[in-house]
Amino acid sequence: MKTHVRVAVIGGGVVGCSVLYHLTKAGWKDVVLLERDQLTSGSTWHAAGGFHTLNGDPNVAKLQGYTIGLYDELEKISGESCGLHRSGGLLLADTKERMEWLKMAHARARYLGLETELLTMPEAKALLPLLEEQYFVGAMLDAADGNLDPYGTTHAYAKSARIGGAEIYLHTRVTGLKRRGDGTWDVSTDKGSINAEHVVNAGGLWAREVGRMVGLELPVLAMEHMYLVTDDMPEVIEFNREHGHELPHAIDFKSEIYMRQEHQGIVLGTYERACVPWQPHVTPWDFGAQLLEPDLDRIAPSLELGFKHFPAMAKAGIKRVINGPFTFSPDGNPLVGPVQGLPGFWCACAVMAGFSQGGGVGLALSQWMVNGDPGFDVWAMDVARYGEWATRSYTNEKVRENYSRRFSIRFPNEELPAARPQQTTALYDVMLAQGAVMGDSWGLETPLWFAPKGVEPKDVISFHRSNDFPHIKAECLGVRSTVGLTEIANFAKYEIVGEGAEAYLAKLMTNRMPVPGRIVLTPMLNRQGKLIGDFTIACAGPGRYLMWGSSQAQIYHMRWFEAHLPPDGSVRLHRFDLGLVGISIAGPHSRELLSRLTDEDVSSKGFRFLDHRSMDVANCPAIVNRVTYTGDLGYEIWVAPEYQRGLYDRICAAGRDLGLIHFGMRALLCLRLEKNFPTWFRELRPIYGAFEAGLDRFVDLSKPDFIGRDAALAEKASGGSLRRISLAVDALDADVLGDEPIWHQGKVIGWATSGGYGHCVERSLAQGYVPASLAQDTRAGAFEVEILGERRAATILAEPPFDASGSRMRG
Numbered sequence: 169m170k171t172h173v174r175v176a177v178i179g180g181g182v183v184g185c186s187v188l189y190h191l192t193k194a195g196w197k198d199v200v201l202l203e204r205d206q207l208t209s210g211s212t213w214h215a216a217g218g219f220h221t222l223n224g225d226p227n228v229a230k231l232q233g234y235t236i237g238l239y240d241e242l243e244k245i246s247g248e249s250c251g252l253h254r255s256g257g258l259l260l261a262d263t264k265e266r267m268e269w270l271k272m273a274h275a276r277a278r279y280l281g282l283e284t285e286l287l288t289m290p291e292a293k294a295l296l297p298l299l300e301e302q303y304f305v306g307a308m309l310d311a312a313d314g315n316l317d318p319y320g321t322t323h324a325y326a327k328s329a330r331i332g333g334a335e336i337y338l339h340t341r342v343t344g345l346k347r348r349g350d351g352t353w354d355v356s357t358d359k360g361s362i363n364a365e366h367v368v369n370a371g372g373l374w375a376r377e378v379g380r381m382v383g384l385e386l387p388v389l390a391m392e393h394m395y396l397v398t399d400d401m402p403e404v405i406e407f408n409r410e411h412g413h414e415l416p417h418a419i420d421f422k423s424e425i426y427m428r429q430e431h432q433g434i435v436l437g438t439y440e441r442a443c444v445p446w447q448p449h450v451t452p453w454d455f456g457a458q459l460l461e462p463d464l465d466r467i468a469p470s471l472e473l474g475f476k477h478f479p480a481m482a483k484a485g486i487k488r489v490i491n492g493p494f495t496f497s498p499d500g501n502p503l504v505g506p507v508q509g510l511p512g513f514w515c516a517c518a519v520m521a522g523f524s525q526g527g528g529v530g531l532a533l534s535q536w537m538v539n540g541d542p543g544f545d546v547w548a549m550d551v552a553r554y555g556e557w558a559t560r561s562y563t564n565e566k567v568r569e570n571y572s573r574r575f576s577i578r579f580p581n582e583e584l585p586a587a588r589p590q591q592t593t594a595l596y597d598v599m600l601a602q603g604a605v606m607g608d609s610w611g612l613e614t615p616l617w618f619a620p621k622g623v624e625p626k627d628v629i630s631f632h633r634s635n636d637f638p639h640i641k642a643e644c645l646g647v648r649s650t651v652g653l654t655e656i657a658n659f660a661k662y663e664i665v666g667e668g669a670e671a672y673l674a675k676l677m678t679n680r681m682p683v684p685g686r687i688v689l690t691p692m693l694n695r696q697g698k699l700i701g702d703f704t705i706a707c708a709g710p711g712r713y714l715m716w717g718s719s720q721a722q723i724y725h726m727r728w729f730e731a732h733l734p735p736d737g738s739v740r741l742h743r744f745d746l747g748l749v750g751i752s753i754a755g756p757h758s759r760e761l762l763s764r765l766t767d768e769d770v771s772s773k774g775f776r777f778l779d780h781r782s783m784d785v786a787n788c789p790a791i792v793n794r795v796t797y798t799g800d801l802g803y804e805i806w807v808a809p810e811y812q813r814g815l816y817d818r819i820c821a822a823g824r825d826l827g828l829i830h831f832g833m834r835a836l837l838c839l840r841l842e843k844n845f846p847t848w849f850r851e852l853r854p855i856y857g858a859f860e861a862g863l864d865r866f867v868d869l870s871k872p873d874f875i876g877r878d879a880a881l882a883e884k885a886s887g888g889s890l891r892r893i894s895l896a897v898d899a900l901d902a903d904v905l906g907d908e909p910i911w912h913q914g915k916v917i918g919w920a921t922s923g924g925y926g927h928c929v930e931r932s933l934a935q936g937y938v939p940a941s942l943a944q945d946t947r948a949g950a951f952e953v954e955i956l957g958e959r960r961a962a963t964i965l966a967e968p969p970f971d972a973s974g975s976r977m978r979g
């Protein structure tokens with residue numbers, strides 16, 4: 169065994185082997201894999217081996233497409249068979265809503281370059297005669313679906329990695345991890361110790377235990393999962409004889425089963441509602457080649473329905489039932505990437521679909537390690553998307569919810585109930601009393617919209633405009649005509665202090681840093697010039713800056729900030745989290761309202777747009793920023809949490825005769841659309857450059873040095889390949905949500921990133937990206953956006969439809 173390596177990968181399941189292979193492919197040869205037992209001896213050996221491209225997140229879907237495409241390459245390099253069956257798959261819709269969902273998935277597949285086709289039921293029946301047509305309304309064919317041999321595939325990765333220079337140590341259990349002063353890791357095993365520059369946790373069923381070796385409690389939990397294999401079936405034999413090929417895979421969303429051919433029988437698995445976590449506290453180290461006791465009663469409701477939908481199955485004998493555990497994160501997507509606060513410690517865990525996702529995870533992680541960046545948008549599987557609120561019991565509740573909803577539709581306006589409320593502010597009860605419908609924002613309850621008296625505060629879930637529509641309209645009009653109040657505790661807030669603070673921020677951000685009392689808006693770029701952040705920064709005094717950003721990205725950003733702190737201690741960084749909470753007031757009467765609560769001069773000259781000041785507001789020591797995301801006149805008022813309730817009460821009392829209304833996040837997002845403002849994680853993501861996103865005025869290329877400057881210069885010179893556009897859409901009763909294809913002259917040329925209704929401008933609005941060369945085509949109806957399977961005409965808005973001159977915001 170080597171004593172020093174560049175990378176030690178812990179875990180020889182399909183994911184660890186993929187990471188190892190991709191590291192060698194990226195050029196790192198001094199890499200080893202440590203496996204407690206044999207390769208595949210976690211969840212991998214008993215997998216059903218199915219693969220597909222379907223995923224709620226388009227970027228993960230793309231990575232799944234990559235994984236599936238990789239198997240031919242692996243077979244070629246290794247000479248090992250992956251046991252591939254590329255039989256295609258049918259997704260069967262039983263309701264209008266499920267069909268709409270499939271239409272959306274099909275539309276999205278167009279711009280992802282994935283091959284799908286919508287089918288009528290007779291067409292689906294011709295492909296899969298086992299089904300009973302009357303239970304379904306339509307289907308989608310996914311050509312990339314198939315299945316493989318988990319053992320052969322894992323060995324194909326492993327052999328390809330060995331050919332690339334990697335070494336694999338079997339029967340070598342990692343027992344401890346210790347970070348040295350030089351930043352490297354001492355990896356203790358039962359066969360001796362290795363010093364590694366990087367460690368990858370690909371521990372699968374033991375990922376939690378490996379995490380605990382470095383003091384991490386990763387949000388990951390294993391669930392029991394059952395599938396059964398039937399005896400050979402005459403219907404399958406007949407189909408194979410007649411057609412000369414296998415039956416396609418199928419997912420029946422109604423009965424929550426997936427199925428595929430195996431030999432001349434069928435494999436049938438289900439994600440049951442009455443699901444059961446496995447080893448919720450500690451995974452025993454001696455678990456390996458065992459299976460769990462099957463419990464057919466638990467999956468009986470799905471089987472009964474499935475047998476009705478596929479009657480031939482009811483007659484088939486059951487050859488074996490497999491019950492095995494595999495791991496999930498709270499949202500079902502993997503946990504990948506470097507861990508904040510633990511340089512050199514990487515995760516490749518919670519991969520619930522190792523044969524759809526393992527290749528993509530390996531590719532992303534290897535590029536991240538070798539180049540400092542995953543190379544594409546991996547946010548949906550970034551380990552940084554969870555904060556400290558994702559505790560073990562939270563994870564348990566959420567994973568069970570996710571597992572039992574595996575084949576359920578998640579509607580765009582649907583908030584899932586498990587493990588809520590997790591975090592609340594002092595305003596939680598009063599907001600509920602005001603009729604608030606709450607949403608989960610990075611673990612924090614946040615008002616989405618307010619039901620007036622007599623209206624039930626509850627969303628009717630739908631892909632179309634729903635019951636909140638008239639109420640959000642009232643909120644938007646209220647803001648634009650009088651003054652509105654909204655809670656903004658969910659923003660991320662940071663303090664950067666020290667003699668090196670200005671230089672540090674100037675190096676990280678594209679804009680110049682503000683002078684004391686002023687605010688700047690600024691993107692943050694990676695070395696490749698792609699957007700990795702978008703912040704509001706205020707200078708509170710010499711060497712002291714306050715900064716606001718996206719709540720969901722707090723750990724993601726802290727990871728980057730910490731990695732770039734100067735080693736001399738001249739900069740101190742602090743994340744407030746809920747130690748600083750806020751209320752925003754916005755609308756034409758907001759100045760009058762603020763003036764009633766403070767004796768400071770808040771006149772248009774005394775407190776200008778983008779001014780920042782500490783002042784007493786409603787008796788509370790507050791920080792006030794003259795900014796608002798509504799694009800109207802407005803202020804953000806920030807206080808310590810113990811003042812928030814008093815601040816709120818006094819704002820309400822002072823605003824009553826000004827027509828003060830409450831508004832929620834959904835109204836805020838509509839209002840910003842009327843101003844063409846982009847949003848982090850929708851329009852602003854690490855696949856776009858600052859100029860492509862139209863953030864030119866926040867990039868100061870005259871600054872001598874900032875991260876990504878060279879790439880930004882090159883992008884400015886070339887014009888970039890994409891351009892963010894704002895569109896007015898001829899929508900019917902459904903607005904753009906995001907991820908719809910944008911058409912131009914009969915071709916898909918781009919995608920929408922977000923949309924909604926502009927209540928004050930009375931138009932359906934959207935934003936998205938198209939090739940830069942088409943962004944000047946302002947002809948009416950020059951574009952189309954495909955909403956729920958229908959192409960709706962869309963026109964570029966060269967200017968914001970509301971207050972194009974910005975006079976309301978700046979006045």
Ligand SMILES: Cc1cc2nc3c(=O)[nH]c(=O)nc-3n(C[C@H](O)[C@H](O)[C@H](O)COP(=O)(O)OP(=O)(O)OC[C@H]3O[C@@H](n4cnc5c(N)ncnc54)[C@H](O)[C@@H]3O)c2cc1C
Pocket residue numbers: 178179180181182183184202203204205206207208209210211212213214215216217218219340341342343370371372373374375378393394395490491492493494495516517518519520521522523524525
């Ligand atoms: C019944 C069932 C059906 C499934 N069907 C499918 C399917 O059809 N398609 C699909 O894509 N996925 C399926 N899966 C899921 C799939 O099995 C997982 O996604 C995949 O196995 C995850 O691989 P992994 O490498 O992350 O974890 P694991 O396979 O658990 O591998 C982790 C490895 O790490 C080793 N290890 C852990 N800790 C240490 C340590 N301290 N030192 C050394 N070694 C260590 C373990 O021994 C193990 O070999 C199914 C799972 C089950 C249970």
